[in-house]
Amino acid sequence: MGKQGRREYLRAIYQRYQKAPRRAKGAILNEFCASTGYHRKHAIRLLNGPPPEPGADRKRPGRRGLTYSRETLGVLRAVWEAAGYPWSVRLRALLPDWMPWIRKRLHLRPETERQLLRISARQIDRRLKAYQAERRRRLYGRTKPGYLLKHQIPIKTDNWDVKIPGFAEVDLVSDSGNSADGEFAYTLNLTDVHTGWTESRAVLGKGQTAVKAALDQVRSELPFRLLGLDSDNGSEFINWHLKDWCEREQIQLTRGRPYKKDDNAHIGQKNWTHVRKLLGWERYDSAEAIQAINALYRNELRLWLNLYLPSVKLEKKLRVGSKLRRRYEPPRTPFERVRACPQADPGQIAQLEQMRKQLDPFLLSERIERQLEGIYRLANRRLSPRTEQPAEAGKEKPARRANGCGKAAAWKSRKADFSTPLGNPAQGAGFPVFHSRDGSSPVTFPMSRQPTPR
Secondary structure (H helix, E strand, O other): OOHHHHHHHHHHHHHHHHHOOHHHHHHHHHHHHHHHOOOHHHHHHHHHOOOOOOOOOOOOOOOOOOOOOHHHHHHHHHHHHHOOOOOHHHHHHHHHHHHHHHHHHHOOOHHHHHHHHHOOHHHHHHHOHHHOOOOOOOOOOOOOEOOOOOOOOOEOOOOOOOOOOOEEEEEEEEEEOOOOOOOOEEEEEEEEOOOOOEEEEEEEOOOHHHHHHHHHHHHHHOOOOOOEEEEOOEOOOOOHHHHHHHHHHOOEEEEOOOOOHHHHHHHHHHHHHHHHHHHOOOEOOOHHHHHHHHHHHHOHHHHHHHHHOOEOOEEEEEEEOOEEEEEEOOOEOHHHHHHOOOOOOHHHHHHHHHHHHHOOHHHHHHHHHHHHHHHHHOOOHHHOOOOOOOOOOOOOOOOOOOOOOOOOOOOOOOHHHOOHHHOOOOOOOOOOOOEEOOOOOEEOOOOOOOOOOO
16 A cells, blocks of 8 residues: 555544544444554554644755855855954954955855845854864963962962953963973963953063063054953062063063962963964974064064954853853954943054055965964974874874874874973874964964963
């Protein structure tokens, strides 16, 4: 009996089954199962269910067609890679701002542009899931406590609740590789709490005068007045040079509690997204490397991060029963937050606005890529972490490769190659590769740009 015949047979006996006594129902049910081949439980559900309507065949809903074309997803992935693998909410926010350059570079059709502007952050997560790689790695610092002025510099224990720019957190990130011997590069990283504006400088060693000079350079390039500095308890910040400089420039100097890294959470996040993902765990200990890193920090990278990449900012926390829910402001670039502040320098804002219109974020991304290749060639290979790669059949095993640095950060160094104090317990994981040269190692670019934990 075919499908149509079974439906007609069900309509024919349905009313008889409903009116029949209990014993007669059993006989009808046996006959119905024998004729149609239905399982007894399925037959009972049909006969006890709603009455079948003549001519109304049940149709399963068909599979919905693709909402976003392959071309749209390809463009989305290209922008995601060029923007440094941002979180889906940040990627969704930058699409309208980047659209003039996307049209020019990727030759969008009108339908593709409409789909890009319509896609949601959740849908971006689903579509890019196959390309995302979760990766976490512990940062090993070289901070030594400064005892001299500890009791003269106040501890900041309250939460940051500032409404104006100028109050910043500062920290040093070491680029020492496997060895802490001798002098090597440090990156001085400063981020404004209210706007998220971030500046970086590389110094050779962490001498007090060198750190103060780097801070003076950073202060002169900020588009607003520096009002306060909050640091950890390292001797590079807790010293008379910096204290006198802050008093002379009328800058409030505070410090976090010892061994409480959450007191400097803002700069801790930027240490990862703005420095460690860019330079990896290599050792840079030459004047040429410092000069090349600073050339990148002062120009392309500074503009690319502050003018074109939006970030989210915590607005408030809500306690709902036993859960704590966080509400975030709409994603905005640091420049947009600075521009909205009346305390910003109008001359610098106008200059930055003009540069934002003239520059192309895709071209900036490519320039940063080329500069990173040159910086990596200046690393001290002997004292940098190494990763053994399995040799393919018919090919010699390469001696060394880049260590977890750059935009894609395709892999990372293994624990066995670190000295005992620097042993890394994290498991190996990789990032999507941005692109690669023919037959050579993957070319990686700043900020290994995985989706960064919020």
